[in-house]
Amino acid sequence: EAGVAQSPRYKIIEKRQSVAFWCNPISGHATLYWYQQILGQGPKLLIQFQNNGVVDDSQLPKDRFSAERLKGVDSTLKIQPAKLEDSAVYLCASSLAGVWGEQYFGPGTRLTVT
């Protein structure tokens, strides 16, 4: 079974530029999550999708971050414009609907904002 795929793996941009991350979850997983992991901290949930609907985006900085999950499969997370404090690893995870806690994580995208 293929795991959660993310791209790119690494990205370096200057502040005020925009960036987009892509995630392809495990086939059949209805729930998709985006996390932000700042160096030295645990992952923080940014947004959770159930199929193509948003379940929770309470911690998403909506003035600069946006995410979508078209057709309930792939998802993209965008930052525009980026700030220095957005430097982090962005993790995508997926799970079967109703299966608590068994989230499968992708390798992440390491973003550096200079």
Add this chain to the structure above:
Amino acid sequence: AQSVTQLGSHVSVSEGALVLLRCNYSSSVPPYLFWYVQYPNQGLQLLLKYTSAATLVKGINGFEAEFKKSETSFHLTKPSAHMSDAAEYFCAVSDTNNNDMRFGAGTRLTVKP
């Protein structure tokens, strides 16, 4: 809202020694509790989970954790450390009413030869 606290950002043990990583949780409803492991440049991998069944939970790679409601703890243990156990370990809690998972800050485990 639920939360977890991991005591000790860095734990160092000798190969073959007991591994003990501490986690305390806070939750207003019965929690689900998890331990994840993260190897360098990789995503998180589920080690084990507690979902209100047996209080002693066995996971992969010889790890286990015990849910102690009276102490609000869910410490992770392994009897004998192996060099390959060196990684970052995260404790997490999820509200049983939703799947909003909150992670601790992590504990970096170093295993000395």
